[in-house]
Amino acid sequence: MLSPKKVKHRKMMKGNLKGKAYRGSELSFGEYGLKALEPIWLTARQIEAGRIAINRYSKKGRKSLDSSIPDKP
Template sequence: MLLQPKRMKYRKYQKNIQNKKKDNTYELAFGEYGIKAITNGYLPARTLEATKQVLNKKLKKAGKLWICVFPNIPRTEKPAEVRMGKGKGAVSFWVAQIPAGQILFELNTNTPELASQVQKIVNKMVNIPVRLIKREEAL
């Protein structure tokens, strides 16, 4: 099932919603390695879920994965061939707002080769450029 909030104060938001930047998402908290975003962007819930499934399949029993972002911003779309006006469209999908430097995934594994393979997979699947960081580099 795709990630989305259980309940929200308002069902629809304007597109330029600005979340307050959280200070705790720029340092490693759980794992030895982290996948860090280099630039700003949005990460759809479908992409996040697909990436999570591929990474869990890749890691198997060799490591543990933590997801550090959550898609809590709704995106609306109007149906095809609908005339202008008549209000805002229905909620179509959910996205996570990613500021530059935020950690997307954390993982714990014994081999650095596996961590670099995970970084290559995430770089292909996510539309934001990412890099691999280690616990010593994050401090």
């Protein structure tokens, strides 16, 4: 499971999301990618489930590169 390396407290405050990012949506490498359509916090389990689903339906021998890390533990 993914989690932040160092945090002062185990649980964090919720905070708020301030809208959608319009820049940074191009793929840096690879042919396929996932794009969020609305602002939302993703948990480590959700990211892992998406990675497993992509690997299950992709051809054998392909690597999935994921650059998303959960911000909150």
